[in-house]
Amino acid sequence: MRTSVGIIGAGPAGLLLSHLLHTQGVDTVVLELRDRGYVERRQRAGILEQATVDVLRASGAGERMDRQGLPHHGVELRFDRRSHRIDFPSLTDGRSVTVYAQTEVVKDLIALREAAGGTVLFEAEALSVDGVDTAAPSIRYRHDGAEHTLDCDLVVACDGFHGIGRRAVPEGVLTVSERTYPFSWLGVLADVPPSCEELIYAHHERGFALHSMRSPQVSRLYLQVDPDDTVENWPDERIWDELDTRFAVDADWRLARGPITEKSITPMRSFVAEPMRHGRLFLAGDAAHIVPPTGAKGLNLAVADVTLLARAIGRWAADRDESLLDAYSETALRRVWRAEHFSYTMTTLLHPAPGEGEFDRRLRLSHLRYLASSPAGSATLAENYVGLPVV
The missing domain is CATH 3.30.9.10 (D-Amino Acid Oxidase, subunit A, domain 2)
Known part of the structure; x- marks a missing residue:
């Protein structure tokens, strides 16, 4: 099988990237280790930043979120047996957050890819990513009891902290910073x-x-x-x-x-692996960075990553302009490190x-x-x- 962009992982990052690229006419195949039921049940984050909400709405993935999500205009800090409310809109030019579980985001995105005829292979175990230093990378995977090869122009690893994507980067290329x-x-x-x-x-x-x-x-x-x-x-x-x-x-x-x-x-834990690109392989979401959940940043960083990637890949596919692909890692890491600092501060503070x-x-x-x-x-x-x- 061949596709333009091979995506490992059908979490919110991989599914959203596939959907955003579909809207630009770019072909993708998503490989997911787990079965569909597991993916749609697993509990993860539930706080969506304003920018995440805006991306989902603009992409056509926000209809159910707007009906069922819970807009929140502040948070409450409690200490010394007293409550203190932080009002978001008055402090951020009207911006807020929305409570909408990651499981529901995933269900919405799977439904969109299914309706569009997109290829999402569940119970497809990615075994290796090969040729990332060439113009023709590939993903070797196991599906329905047999091994297959997915030939790609680009590979994006959205397969989480324990996935194979980051391990496909040659030894000595990545710099890892972490705290437990x-x-x-x-x-x-x-x-x-x-x-x-x-x-x-x-x-x-x-x-x-x-x-x-x-x-x-x-x-x-x-x-x-x-x-x-x-x-x-x-x-x-x-x-x-x-x-x-x-x-x-x-x-x-x-x-x-x-x-x-x-x-x-x-x-x-806090964890950052950089750069987030090597050759034709790109890392996104938890494959590249982990934040403690205190700051509610994990899902939102993943969405920010693939929003950048979708724009960069779209330009590359349209006119072979690689400038945004070349800038992806540096651009994404600026937000990653800001979120790492905020999450660290909230964690050590509380x-x-x-x-x-x-x-x-x-x-x-x-x-x-x-x-x-x-x-x-x-x-x-x-x-x-x-x-x-x-x-």
Whole structure:
């Protein structure tokens, strides 16, 4: 089989890139290791920046998002048993975010590719990427029990942190920068209406907590836990009790409880591999960078990457102008490093580190009070959270 652009990974990055290229008349084939049901069920991010919302709408992928997504015009910081709201529109020239689960974005994009007759091969295991230093790269993959070769003009790896795409870059080419944090998140889905209208980021001496939501009927909540902790240590009642403690405020507010339907523990890491291009191979999304989820940047960075790539590939396909392809890595990395810094700041600001002393605790509280009370501090948080239009 042959195509213009071979894409590894049918997450939001790979699917959106395929869709955006289709609208420009560029042929693609998407290879996905997992089956369609798994891809459409896996729980990931749920906060869409203004720019992500705009891209989905402009591409024709936003109809269901506009019906079911939950626009949010701020977030709430909780510390010292008090609440402090950060208002986004007044601080960012009217920009906001939308709560719409990544699973739903993926469903929408799969439906669009299916309706357009696009080729998305599920349960297709990419085995190797060959010839990336030539004008004729290829992807060797296994599908329906047999090995095949997909010949391409370009290859884009949207196959996540553990995928084969990044490993196809020759040794010594990539520079890797990373940090592992000394805590993890216990995340739960609960069949109970959210106890808040906007996300709550809570700092507590026992650890961080986050109240988010997936819909008006489903809550998404997180607790800071030790990196070696297990979900077996967290029966439902203990989870609700700990959330109650960390969200507590000196006001009339109550955390609603309900059946917990899913539990998982997510490690916290920062990771950047650069450059994001080698020869005819391009890296996008988690294949090139990971952020801790505190800043809600992972999905949005992936969308920003493939939006850049779609524009660059479209120009190359139309008139063989490679200037945007040549600039892709440098352009994308400017936003990546801005998001890495914001995510690092939010993470270290809100999470007590194991064994830290009183000095560190007081510094953190001082920073939180500044963000909550200073218009300049609030604006910095707000504009990074909703997404900077230009970096």
